[in-house]
Amino acid sequence: MALILGLESSCDDSAAALVDSDRRVLAQAVVGQNDAHQPFGGVVPEIAARAQVEVLPGLIRQVLAEAEKTVGEIDAVAATAGPGLIGGVMVALLAGKGIALAAGKPLIAVNHLEGHALSPRLVDPGLGFPYLLLLVSGGHCQLLEVRGVGDYQRLATTIDDAAGEAFDKAAKLLGLGYPGGPAIEALAREGDAKAVPLPRPLLGSPEPHFSFAGLKSAVQRAVASGTHRPADIAASFQQAVVDCLVDRTRRALSSSDSPTLVVAGGVAANEKIRTALADLAAETGKEFAVPPGWLCTDNAAMIAWAGAERLGAGLIDRLDAPARARWPLDEGAVTVRGAGVKA
Ligand code: KG4
Ligand code: ZN
Numbered sequence: 001m002a003l004i005l006g007l008e009s010s011c012d013d014s015a016a017a018l019v020d021s022d023r024r025v026l027a028q029a030v031v032g033q034n035d036a037h038q039p040f041g042g043v044v045p046e047i048a049a050r051a052q053v054e055v056l057p058g059l060i061r062q063v064l065a066e067a068e069k070t071v072g073e074i075d076a077v078a079a080t081a082g083p084g085l086i087g088g089v090m091v092a093l094l095a096g097k098g099i100a101l102a103a104g105k106p107l108i109a110v111n112h113l114e115g116h117a118l119s120p121r122l123v124d125p126g127l128g129f130p131y132l133l134l135l136v137s138g139g140h141c142q143l144l145e146v147r148g149v150g151d152y153q154r155l156a157t158t159i160d161d162a163a164g165e166a167f168d169k170a171a172k173l174l175g176l177g178y179p180g181g182p183a184i185e186a187l188a189r190e191g192d193a194k195a196v197p198l199p200r201p202l203l204g205s206p207e208p209h210f211s212f213a214g215l216k217s218a219v220q221r222a223v224a225s226g227t228h229r230p231a232d233i234a235a236s237f238q239q240a241v242v243d244c245l246v247d248r249t250r251r252a253l254s255s256s257d258s259p260t261l262v263v264a265g266g267v268a269a270n271e272k273i274r275t276a277l278a279d280l281a282a283e284t285g286k287e288f289a290v291p292p293g294w295l296c297t298d299n300a301a302m303i304a305w306a307g308a309e310r311l312g313a314g315l316i317d318r319l320d321a322p323a324r325a326r327w328p329l330d331e332g333a334v335t336v337r338g339a340g341v342k343a
Contacts, residue, residue, distance in 0.1 A: 005304065023123070057095065076108055078310070097321075106311070108310050117306075144330065150313065162212070198215060202244070238270070239272075253284050261289075
């Protein structure tokens with residue numbers, strides 16, 4: 001049994017957690033920065049990095065105290081080393097390096113996306129490799145074959161915005177707060193998903209890639225027209241995203257041998273999206289797994305768990321491991337036309 005301290009600071013959440021290789025979450029804490037970014041309708045990197053420096057050390061002390069552990073009792077430190085906002089990424093990584101050096105413990109430099117990708121295995125011991133993963137977050141929208149720890153094949157990505165980014169932009173257009181996903185989901189409950197005709201970009205196209213920019217522009221026009229209730233726009237927008245995710249995932253499943261469909265990342269906290277993908281799995285004869293909501297949005301338990309998996313596979317890092325703003329899970333994936341920086 002190994003005890004891992006996990007640290008996360010790659011975007012607008014500061015988080016620390018203590019997780020063991022027997023899947024016990026001994027303690028975990030997440031502090032978001034929503035209030036700080038709210039006036040700007042999105043994350044401001046400088047504000048995010050400064051807040052990480054202020055908050056993370058206290059969270060590390062907090063989880064150690066809660067679990068009644070000292071750094072001497074942990075077996076490794078797992079810190080997110082990217083991808084993300086570089087000023088923030090450096091905070092957890094440098095803290096992790098400091099603790100690793102001072103306590104003489106191994107450092108595991110975790111890819112944040114691998115944290116999301118392996119998160120369902122923390123709560124589901126029966127989930128084996130391989131599985132087809134729909135990874136939907138604020139920065140990414142990808143379909144990947146997860147073949148094992150550190151072994152990923154990207155099948156598709158977004159050619160413009162990520163799914164969470166689309167939720168955040170639509171929310172901003174509707175005058176809702178940041179992050180947009182939970183705000184849209186709440187407002188959509190009072191709306192009619194068929195009321196506003198919106199496009200489903202790339203629906204039916206042969207490769208399972210995603211696109212959401214055209215949907216955002218259509219929301220912009222619907223808002224500007226002044227003829228629709230905001231709740232109807234929110235519900236129609238959410239349904240359009242659901243339809244795109246289901247269609248693209250169905251396409252990927254049609255050529256996948258994996259027995260299980262898994263959804264992870266912040267957008268996987270959305271009830272309609274969880275249900276629609278569970279239905280798709282049932283329809284296509286696949287098992288289905290999705291982590292609980294707290295494990296979908298950014299947290300450090302998933303980083304600690306990825307650390308436990310990597311430690312188990314003998315994958316530890318040197319103390320000069322770099323912080324990386326960009327870090328694809330599948331380094332060999334070809335760049336998709338139009339994918340820009342989100343490839
Ligand atoms: O995984 P995550 O916490 O951070 C990144 O790694 O990006 O994902 C954050 C994204 C945000 O865009 C947020 O609006 C979206 O996940 N999100 C949701 C919901 N909760 C969070 N989107 C739709 N419905 C939700 N309930
Ligand atoms: Zn994330």
